Amino acid sequence: MARxxxxxxxxxxxxxxxxxxxxxxxxxxxxxxxxxxxxxGSLYHFFPxxxxxxxxxxxxxxxxxxxxxxxxxxxxxxxxxxAIRAMLASTDQYxxxxxxxxxxxxxxxxxxxxxxxxxxxxxxxxxxxxxxxALIRQGREADQSRLLAEEAVLAIQxxxxxxxxxxxxxxxxxxxxxxxxxxxxxxDTSNYEGTTDVSPQNEGRLV
Amino acid sequence: MARxxxxxxxxxxxxxxxxxxxxxxxxxxxxxxxxxxxxxGSLYHFFPxxxxxxxxxxxxxxxxxxxxxxxxxxxxxxxxxxAIRAMLASTDQYxxxxxxxxxxxxxxxxxxxxxxxxxxxxxxxxxxxxxxxALIRQGREADQSRLLAEEAVLAIQxxxxxxxxxxxxxxxxxxxxxxxxxxxxxxDTSNYEGTTDVSPQNEGRLV
DNA sequence: ACGAGATTGTACCGATCGGTAAACAGATTA
DNA sequence: TAATCTGTTTACCGATCGGTACAATCTCGT
Numbered sequence: 504m505a506r507x508x509x510x511x512x513x514x515x516x517x518x519x520x521x522x523x524x525x526x527x528x529x530x531x532x533x534x535x536x537x538x539x540x541x542x543x544g545s546l547y548h549f550f551p552x553x554x555x556x557x558x559x560x561x562x563x564x565x566x567x568x569x570x571x572x573x574x575x576x577x578x579x580x581x582x583x584x585x586a587i588r589a590m591l592a593s594t595d596q597y598x599x600x601x602x603x604x605x606x607x608x609x610x611x612x613x614x615x616x617x618x619x620x621x622x623x624x625x626x627x628x629x630x631x632x633x634x635x636x637a638l639i640r641q642g643r644e645a646d647q648s649r650l651l652a653e654e655a656v657l658a659i660q661x662x663x664x665x666x667x668x669x670x671x672x673x674x675x676x677x678x679x680x681x682x683x684x685x686x687x688x689x690x691d692t693s694n695y696e697g698t699t700d701v702s703p704q705n706e707g708r709l710v
Numbered sequence: 711m712a713r714x715x716x717x718x719x720x721x722x723x724x725x726x727x728x729x730x731x732x733x734x735x736x737x738x739x740x741x742x743x744x745x746x747x748x749x750x751g752s753l754y755h756f757f758p759x760x761x762x763x764x765x766x767x768x769x770x771x772x773x774x775x776x777x778x779x780x781x782x783x784x785x786x787x788x789x790x791x792x793a794i795r796a797m798l799a800s801t802d803q804y805x806x807x808x809x810x811x812x813x814x815x816x817x818x819x820x821x822x823x824x825x826x827x828x829x830x831x832x833x834x835x836x837x838x839x840x841x842x843x844a845l846i847r848q849g850r851e852a853d854q855s856r857l858l859a860e861e862a863v864l865a866i867q868x869x870x871x872x873x874x875x876x877x878x879x880x881x882x883x884x885x886x887x888x889x890x891x892x893x894x895x896x897x898d899t900s901n902y903e904g905t906t907d908v909s910p911q912n913e914g915r916l917v
Numbered sequence: 918a919c920g921a922g923a924t925t926g927t928a929c930c931g932a933t934c935g936g937t938a939a940a941c942a943g944a945t946t947a
Numbered sequence: 948t949a950a951t952c953t954g955t956t957t958a959c960c961g962a963t964c965g966g967t968a969c970a971a972t973c974t975c976g977t
Contacts, residue, residue, distance in 0.1 A: 525821050529735045532935060544955055604819045611875040612811045614732050627875045653881060654888060661868025668818040668834045674860060681861060739965060751925050
């Protein structure tokens with residue numbers, strides 16, 4: 504059943520990386536080929552519509568990962584504060600404390616925004632909605648939860664930019680810490696240690 | 711003394727616009743020529759080092775504008791709350807409530823970051839420093855002021871991304887309103903009206 | 918009017934762009 | 948074995964890329 508040769512799915516992670524690092528227009532087929540180890544023929548065999556289809560595949564994978572790892576717990580987890588803490592920890596790891604760019608955010612400011620507008624919007628709407636749901640279940644008022652959820656999501660995006668501009672991951676981690684203070688309602692006595700940075704070896708994982 | 715023909719300075723604003731809209735690599739010389747009305751000959755006459763020199767000129771102009779309109783008042787204005795309010799109003803207008811991308815922020819996440827790393831860093835460091843100075847003069851503690859200043863600057867960057875992703879300038883304006891609530895220490899009775907959106911006609915101004 | 922310097926238009930360069938076509942190879946199934 | 952589906956290689960396409968060269972034009976002080 505499983506094939507010996509490369510599968511389409513194996514190309515998604517390298518594709519995500521090369522689009523993150525070089526953007527949509529900056530990621531040439533030569534770079535893509537190098538990153539995936541696939542020639543043009545194979546690439547167009549897996550993605551007949553070229554780069555656009557590759558990005559859509561990557562966006563789908565990213566959306567699925569966030570759905571499973573972040574949105575769904577925020578919406579369904581009974582331990583709301585735990586889900587929020589998990590969101591912050593996952594985010595910190597996923598974006599490598601700001602060293603890794605958010606592809607969706609980068610696409611949102613590029614001139615290619617219109618091509619993927621729906622996917623970009625969906626990514627952020629789902630995030631804000633899920634976080635708002637969690638904040639409401641904390642007992643907060645709906646409007647305030649909406650505002651706070653928006654603030655949190657945009658703070659993460661801004662933290663990526665600022666920490667990259669400063670070339671200082673501590674900026675990102677301070678932002679995450681601040682968010683934890685504003686989002687989590689403290690009522691337990693457990694001593695939760697702060698930002699958990701990811702170890703540098705497994706840089707290829709997490710989509 | 712003043713020449714009849716186009717000057718180098720006249721090209722800066724169109725250059726800024728085209729780099730904002732298309733990024734560094736995406737802004738081809740054809741697009742640049744169209745935006746500035748200058749042929750390659752003139753372009754390379756004014757900017758012998760090509761696109762890199764054009765971007766540096768734009769970054770210099772942007773930095774100067776922010777220095778005069780934002781940083782300097784934050785550092786020197788005796789009416790601290792007024793300077794902060796002015797910063798938020800200027801920012802809202804400059805970025806057209808999130809419809810206009812921040813070139814510096816966009817460069818910070820692009821793969822060309824290293825080329826302009828120093829200018830990018832300087833832009834954000836000056837902003838955070840100036841805002842911290844204002845917050846300290848409000849009577850806040852230095853460390854808290856630093857954190858809050860960082861939060862404010864990254865929130866503006868994140869607000870641009872989120873409002874563009876949502877295609878909704880109201881997201882940006884809500885973020886500005888939230889920032890005003892967190893940054894300005896209310897002690898007067900004057901009724902200050904909220905976010906002031908810029909009129910859509912004069913889109914070419916402000917660098 | 919003249920020469921000098923500033924500005925511009927145009928042709929051109931090699932390299933690379935995204936994408937296509939088709940021959941080819943490997944495994945699978947009948 | 949023959950046919951088929953899947954995947955890979957390679958050569959190639961026209962268009963555009965950033966950049967250069969240089970002649971032509973313009974402006975201005977003398």
